[in-house]
Each structure stands twice: as C-alpha cells, then as structure tokens.
Amino acid sequence: MIGFTRYASLEGRTVIVTGGGSGIGEAFTRAFAANGARLAFLDIDVAASEALTEAIAREHGARPLFLRCDLTDIAALREAFAELHGRLGPAAVLVNNAANDQRQRFEEITPEELDWTMAVNFRHVFFAAQAVVPQMRERGGGSIINMSSCAWLNGVAELPAYTAAKAAIVGFTNSLARQVGPDRIRVNAIAPAMVITERQRRLWYQDEGRIAAGRARQCLPDAIEPADIARMGLFLAADDSALITKQCLIVSAGSR
Numbered sequence: 001m002i003g004f005t006r007y008a009s010l011e012g013r014t015v016i017v018t019g020g021g022s023g024i025g026e027a028f029t030r031a032f033a034a035n036g037a038r039l040a041f042l043d044i045d046v047a048a049s050e051a052l053t054e055a056i057a058r059e060h061g062a063r064p065l066f067l068r069c070d071l072t073d074i075a076a077l078r079e080a081f082a083e084l085h086g087r088l089g090p091a092a093v094l095v096n097n098a099a100n101d102q103r104q105r106f107e108e109i110t111p112e113e114l115d116w117t118m119a120v121n122f123r124h125v126f127f128a129a130q131a132v133v134p135q136m137r138e139r140g141g142g143s144i145i146n147m148s149s150c151a152w153l154n155g156v157a158e159l160p161a162y163t164a165a166k167a168a169i170v171g172f173t174n175s176l177a178r179q180v181g182p183d184r185i186r187v188n189a190i191a192p193a194m195v196i197t198e199r200q201r202r203l204w205y206q207d208e209g210r211i212a213a214g215r216a217r218q219c220l221p222d223a224i225e226p227a228d229i230a231r232m233g234l235f236l237a238a239d240d241s242a243l244i245t246k247q248c249l250i251v252s253a254g255s256r
Contacts, residue, residue: 004231007238011036014088015237016081018042018071018128019098021049023197024147027226028095029064030056031234039064040084042071042098071098071124072116081131090135093237096125096146096169103158114161121165126172129187133180141184143237146173150193150252166191170248177246186245188236193252195224219254 015032019025020041026048029041033056041064043049049066057063065087069080084091100120104113129144136142148170152163170189177187194214215223232251235241 005234007035007234007240009239010093010234010237012038013092014038014040014084014090015093015095016040016042016084016091016128016132017095017097018124020095021045021052021066023199024192024195024226024229025095025097026052027230028097028233031227031230032093032237033060033062033064035234036062037093038088040067040088041065042067042069042077042080044068044070071128072119074124074127077124077127078131081128081135085135090139091132092136092139092142094128094132094142094144095233095237096128096144098124099147099149099162099166101149101151101159101162104161105158106160109161117161118165118168121162122168122172125169129172129176133183133185136180136185137183142186143241144176144185144187145233145236146187146189148173148189148191148248150191150250150255153191153250154193154255173248174246181245186236186241188241188245189248190229190232190236191248191250191252192229193218193224193250193255195226195229197226214255215253217255218252219256222253224251224253 015037017025017028020029021043032039046068053064053066067080069076071077125146146169149166151159152167173187173189229251232249
C-alpha cells in the first residue's frame with residue numbers, strides 16, 4: 001500500500017473547507033482530518049455532510065465541525081466564519097472549494113443565470129477570504145487555497161460562465177497574495193483537470209468513452225482522483241510550502 005506524507009505542522013491547526021461535504025471537498029475534509037487538523041467545513045447538503053462527520057469520527061476519533069451555510073448568502077457566510085472563530089479560534093487555513101460546474105449554452109444564458117454562476121463559483125471565494133484574513137492576521141499568518149480549474153485554461157465550450165469565474169479566481173489570488181503577504185498569509189490556487197466525482201459521473205459522464213477520451217489527452221494514463229487534489233491542498237496548507245504564494249498549481253496529469 002502506498003503511503004503519503006503526513007504534515008505535522010497541520011496538527012491542531014484550525015482549517016476551514018467550503019463545500020466540504022462531497023466530491024473534491026469531501027476529499028479535502030478527509031485529508032485534513034487524517035492530518036490531525038482542528039477541522040470545520042461548510043456545506044448546503046446536510047445529509048451528506050452529517051454522514052461525513054460520522055465517518056470521520058469513526059475513523060479518526062475526532063468529529064469535524066459542520067455548519068450548514070448557503071455560501072451565496074454573504075451575510076450567512078460572515079456569520080458562519082464568526083461562529084467558527086468563536087468555537088475553534090483563528091483559522092490557519094481556508095480552502096475555498098465550493099463550486100457548481102453547471103453546463104450552459106452561451107446563447108441562452110440570462111443575466112440572472114450569469115449572476116448565479118458568479119455567486120456560486122466566485123463571489124463567496126472573495127468574501128470568505130475577506131472574512132478569514134483578520135483571523136489569520138490575529139494568529140500571525142495562514143494559507144488561503146482557492147480552487148480554480150483547467151476548464152478556463154483549455155476553454156470548455158459548455159462552461160462559458162463557469163470558466164469566467166474560475167479565471168477570476170486566479171486574478172483574485174494574485175492580487176490578494178500581494179496584499180496580505182506582509183502578514184505572512186499565503187494565497188495560492190489549484191487548477192484540476194478532469195476529476196470524475198460521483199456527481200460528474202451522474203450528470204455528464206455516464207459515457208465511459210468520454211472519460212477515456214479525456215484521459216487520452218493526459219501525459220500520464222491514470223485517472224485524477226479527488227484525493228490527488230486534496231494532497232496538493234495539504235502541501236499548500238502546511239509549513240512545507242512556507243515560501244510559496246501567488247501561484248496557480250495545475251493538477252492535470254499533463255492534460256492538453
């Protein structure tokens with residue numbers, strides 16, 4: 001069995017993951033729990049999130065703190081971050097993971113749909129960072145990890161609004177890293193390529209041929225798993241990456 005690095009610097013540190021109840025977010029939640037973090041996650045899916053907290057409690061003996069939060073509601077987001085600060089202390093790590101890659105036809109997108117897409121994929125990233133930066137200043141530093149996507153680099157035709165949001169995340173990452181660097185707060189982004197989660201398979205990848213075609217564009221033949229993305233997040237959160245900031249790290253198996 002392959003063993004992966006355990007990051008001692010994450011043990012006991014307060015980590016917040018948005019959209020941490022399923023998919024790639026669940027992989028982040030599980031990975032930080034396995035590294036002994038004081039863990040909290042926000043999600044809108046109560047059933048999946050409560051099941052995850054129970055599973056982690058059984059596996060690791062410590063129960064992560066789950067708060068239900070609609071991240072498109074910025075007032076609720078701010079209240080959640082204030083509550084987490086009160087219960088767990090200042091955050092050392094924020095993983096801005098929550099997103100929704102709903103397929104859309106460019107010609108049919110309405111202003112309301114565009115606003116919703118930006119709200120669910122970008123706006124909460126901005127305001128979650130705004131809420132957590134004072135906490136990180138309080139503790140003398142931290143790491144913010146924003147989830148981008150290779151979709152905007154490759155130009156996925158079915159995702160015109162989503163790719164705009166994911167490109168915006170990289171620009172925001174670069175500017176925020178410059179702003180908060182003097183406070184020893186690092187800001188980086190991760191851009192995954194094709195990761196087939198349960199939701200992806202159910203909605204858009206029922207055809208195994210489509211998955212095979214995506215993997216054929218990779219240099220490495222293996223499927224990219226949610227855990228592969230989470231391991232990059234662990235590295236960026238830990239002290240091992242103490243001088244890495246203002247970067248967008250691509251996890252794509254060399255996809256083109």
